[in-house]
Amino acid sequence: MSTPSIPKTQTAIILRQYGEPTAMEVDKAYKVPSLEEVTPTKVLIKNVFAGINFIDTNVRRGKYPSQLPIIPGMEGAGTVVAAGSEVQQLFPMGSKVGYMGMGLQSYAEYALIEADKCVPILDSNVSFEDICGAMMQGMTAHYLTSADGTYEVKKDDHVLIHAGAGGMGLLLTQVCKLKGAKVTTTVSTQQKAQKSKAAGADNVVLYANQDGTPTDAWVEEARKTTPNGQGFNVIYDSVGKTTFAHSLDLIAKRGMVALYGSASGPPDPIQPLDLVKNSTKITRPTLFHHVENAITLRHRANEALTWIASGKVKFDYVKYPLDQAAKAHEDLQGRSTTGKLLLQI
Ligand SMILES: NC(=O)c1ccc[n+]([C@@H]2O[C@H](COP(=O)([O-])OP(=O)(O)OC[C@H]3O[C@@H](n4cnc5c(N)ncnc54)[C@H](OP(=O)(O)O)[C@@H]3O)[C@@H](O)[C@H]2O)c1
Numbered sequence: 001m002s003t004p005s006i007p008k009t010q011t012a013i014i015l016r017q018y019g020e021p022t023a024m025e026v027d028k029a030y031k032v033p034s035l036e037e038v039t040p041t042k043v044l045i046k047n048v049f050a051g052i053n054f055i056d057t058n059v060r061r062g063k064y065p066s067q068l069p070i071i072p073g074m075e076g077a078g079t080v081v082a083a084g085s086e087v088q089q090l091f092p093m094g095s096k097v098g099y100m101g102m103g104l105q106s107y108a109e110y111a112l113i114e115a116d117k118c119v120p121i122l123d124s125n126v127s128f129e130d131i132c133g134a135m136m137q138g139m140t141a142h143y144l145t146s147a148d149g150t151y152e153v154k155k156d157d158h159v160l161i162h163a164g165a166g167g168m169g170l171l172l173t174q175v176c177k178l179k180g181a182k183v184t185t186t187v188s189t190q191q192k193a194q195k196s197k198a199a200g201a202d203n204v205v206l207y208a209n210q211d212g213t214p215t216d217a218w219v220e221e222a223r224k225t226t227p228n229g230q231g232f233n234v235i236y237d238s239v240g241k242t243t244f245a246h247s248l249d250l251i252a253k254r255g256m257v258a259l260y261g262s263a264s265g266p267p268d269p270i271q272p273l274d275l276v277k278n279s280t281k282i283t284r285p286t287l288f289h290h291v292e293n294a295i296t297l298r299h300r301a302n303e304a305l306t307w308i309a310s311g312k313v314k315f316d317y318v319k320y321p322l323d324q325a326a327k328a329h330e331d332l333q334g335r336s337t338t339g340k341l342l343l344q345i
Pocket of ligand 1: 052053140164165167186192260261262264287288335336337338
């Protein structure tokens with residue numbers, strides 16, 4: 001295949017100072033990495049999609065300080081336009097590729113990525129949308145529910161998933177259903193409840209008032225969805241401050257609370273002795289510790305991609321043009337979205 005022509009400049013989203021979504025500027029003349037920068041283990045990718053994740057809003061606010069300016073974004077899907085001498089065989093020119101990792105700077109037309117963060121896509125029929133879905137969110141749904149990750153979800157387990165209509169919530173619900181579990185979710189609006197139900201949730205409860213403020217009435221409603229009110233075997237809590245104490249309360253004996261995010265803020269501290277009531281296990285896992293090397297990253301990504309590409313798990317997304325990244329962040333942190341947010345490039 002002949003070398004594609006690579007422009008000198010591109011459109012990229014630049015964060016020069018931490019702040020609100022508008023802190024992200026659109027730069028239409030940002031330098032494209034040169035071929036000299038494609039060292040032996042790197043891959044230069046022309047992005048088709050950059051995925052937006054909730055963690056990006058925290059990076060933008062300065063919760064993970066780094067040397068500014070940066071291009072935000074931790075994942076993408078696109079085609080290989082150049083690859084270093086050691087990785088050309090795995091990443092041939094023109095082939096499809098996905099990638100995920102901290103600080104990979106994906107909100108741009110081009111991304112220069114270390115090959116060990118890249119997943120070669122062997123089936124060229126797989127869509128770029130689905131590839132992006134299998135990256136951070138697909139892999140997270142995989143490790144959270146697997147024996148080699150957080151908790152192996154089993155047939156007839158009772159599972160509670162908070163924020164059930166979000167990007168993670170919709171994927172997790174479907175994966176847990178695939179494994180034969182009974183799933184209850186929490187959401188903030190009726191419209192989100194419908195979305196969560198359509199993804200397969202057996203029960204959906206509203207954990208917020210119409211103005212979005214938290215309520216407690218849902219706790220007993222959720223408990224009643226388990227046999228004899230015994231509670232849930234595993235609770236996937238990505239909301240944190242407004243839900244975590246309730247999650248501890250709703251856990252079954254010897255159950256696991258997986259606090260894997262804190263969209264509403266960090267939860268209040270607890271005492272270790274609070275766990276004795278149900279011999280509760282708590283974990284605060286992160287994907288980055290479950291994809292320590294290229295082998296585990298590609299294994300998880302491929303399993304997630306198989307779920308999605310086979311149609312067993314439907315990847316639900318909404319697309320924003322690249323130059324609308326600020327609007328996408330505003331919508332995500334304002335709780336007005338369902339499913340995954342993709343930046344179309
Ligand atoms: N640990 C890991 O490995 C890992 C990996 C990926 C993602 N995550 C975490 O998973 C969570 C979901 O990520 P996502 O990208 O799929 O986002 P998302 O779920 O699509 O969006 C966040 C959702 O959280 C809920 N929420 C509750 N209180 C909120 C508040 N005060 N402000 C904003 N949102 C609030 C909202 O749903 P309702 O309106 O229904 O309440 C909102 O839609 C995030 O916490 C993220 O950090 C963790």
